[in-house]
Amino acid sequence: MGEGYGSYIVDAKKNVSIPNIISENSHVQEGGRGKPQFCKAKQKIAIIIPFRNREPHLTIWLQYMLPFLQKQQGDFGIYVVEQIRNTTFNRAKLMNVGFSEAKKDYDYNCFIFSDVDIIPMNDRNLYRCSENPKHMANSLDKFNFRLPYETIFGGVVAFTKEQFLKINGFSNRFWGWGGEDDELYNRIVAAGMKIERPDPEIARSTMIFHNRDTGNEATGKSFGLINKAAQFMHLDGLSSLKYDVIKHTRHKLYTNITVNIGTQL
Numbered sequence: 001m002g003e004g005y006g007s008y009i010v011d012a013k014k015n016v017s018i019p020n021i022i023s024e025n026s027h028v029q030e031g032g033r034g035k036p037q038f039c040k041a042k043q044k045i046a047i048i049i050p051f052r053n054r055e056p057h058l059t060i061w062l063q064y065m066l067p068f069l070q071k072q073q074g075d076f077g078i079y080v081v082e083q084i085r086n087t088t089f090n091r092a093k094l095m096n097v098g099f100s101e102a103k104k105d106y107d108y109n110c111f112i113f114s115d116v117d118i119i120p121m122n123d124r125n126l127y128r129c130s131e132n133p134k135h136m137a138n139s140l141d142k143f144n145f146r147l148p149y150e151t152i153f154g155g156v157v158a159f160t161k162e163q164f165l166k167i168n169g170f171s172n173r174f175w176g177w178g179g180e181d182d183e184l185y186n187r188i189v190a191a192g193m194k195i196e197r198p199d200p201e202i203a204r205s206t207m208i209f210h211n212r213d214t215g216n217e218a219t220g221k222s223f224g225l226i227n228k229a230a231q232f233m234h235l236d237g238l239s240s241l242k243y244d245v246i247k248h249t250r251h252k253l254y255t256n257i258t259v260n261i262g263t264q265l
Helices: 018-024 055-071 091-105 161-166 180-190 223-232
Strands: 044-051 075-083 110-114 118-120 156-160 204-207 244-250 255-260
Touching: 018 055, 044 055, 044 091, 055 075, 055 118, 075 091, 091 110, 091 180, 091 255, 110 161, 156 161, 180 223
Parallel strands: 044 075, 044 110, 075 255
Antiparallel strands: 110 156, 118 204, 244 255
């Protein structure tokens, strides 16, 4: 893709380092907090990243996203929610943890849930919440910049605080890879809300290639839960969330929250 108005090339093979990122983003405060210098932002944005054993991807994400967020004049905080190792991964539950913990730090009113391997390729893709839940990575290079199916709602999604509470967050019952995004879509529909998507040209994003993580294999057990979203959404989610914070560290570029979220029953 050539560079056009607002667009740029993401080079996932570029050598970057945390010290260089720090020096290039001197206005970012401890914990990955940023504010516009000459105006007051209308939204206060928490960016939640579910994480485990993906340090190279996180470095690339920070390299591109910190200038991106500052250029958009956001009042933001970055939260990397890290699951302890040697347990089956639960991406959705980590999102719920991020929401719950970020609310303790600041009066955020917009929550953007982002995978660590997805980077926008156009800075007109405004990282803000809207009147409806927003699918912000609806034009991925992995899928030739097209929706693979109409009900997809993953990668990078945005909710106001009220919207996320209305659906009781993500389900906590999706262990291993797959299913939680489709169940989330069904929660939104069951709550009477609609999905909003930016124009595909503006929403163009790249996914950094990686092999499937150990502990995040497709189990096949989660897909039976997808169609039961309306039935269980008020019982399973933020209201039933249980976890233990092992470590809460404010790095220069982000806040790390390492948690024990238990294991699949």
